[in-house]
Amino acid sequence: EVQLVQSGAEVKKPGESLKISCKGSGYSFTSYWIGWVRQMPGKGLEWMGIIYPGDSDTRYSPSFQGQVTISADKSISTAYLQWSSLKASDTAMYYCVRQGSSTSCCDYWGQGTLVTVSS
């Protein structure tokens, strides 16, 4: 059974750093892209970027380029989304997704990680 299991909810202060994770299981982790999708409170879905764990090819939506870093450790089948300096506007639910290709989104979703940034 394909599963994407994300790390737990986080509460952080503005300016702090954060790295959240997404562990894939039940399939060949290095053969599928992993993407990240943001959902701000009460809002819609926003596609952030993807990584191909097989070769670490990473692509960002222009809206998120430079704002976050996507990475992966294929030895433990885990992808990451990180911030170096959080802002209150980063408060959102973040979902990881599996993609069969860079054009084919998103057949499996994680349960989401809620990130709250507040002073």
Next chain:
Amino acid sequence: DVVMTQSPLSLPVTLGQPASISCRSSQSLVYSDGNTYLNWFQQRPGQSPRRLIYKVSNRDSGVPDRFSGSGSGTDFTLKISRVEAEDVGVYYCMQGTHWPPAFGPGTKVDIK
């Protein structure tokens, strides 16, 4: 960037009746490989989204056959043949053809 629009944004429906959601893209979604990468997602209250339809009209495994997708080029439709209570939620179209991929604003479906 490609802009996705949906209508209506709110759709009150009667149980057992059909429902239809329209999605339009600002550019043709036909990719260079001949495929059209238009997906539909359902997000039930408090849940992660799930994909219902991929490449315009292909239902994902486990998706009831009352859901169907159609369309071409820039105009697409998701239809529910007979709405059930479990269909309440927000429905998003999403294009993967052009960079960056983009979701529509969502259509909230609830029961009258």
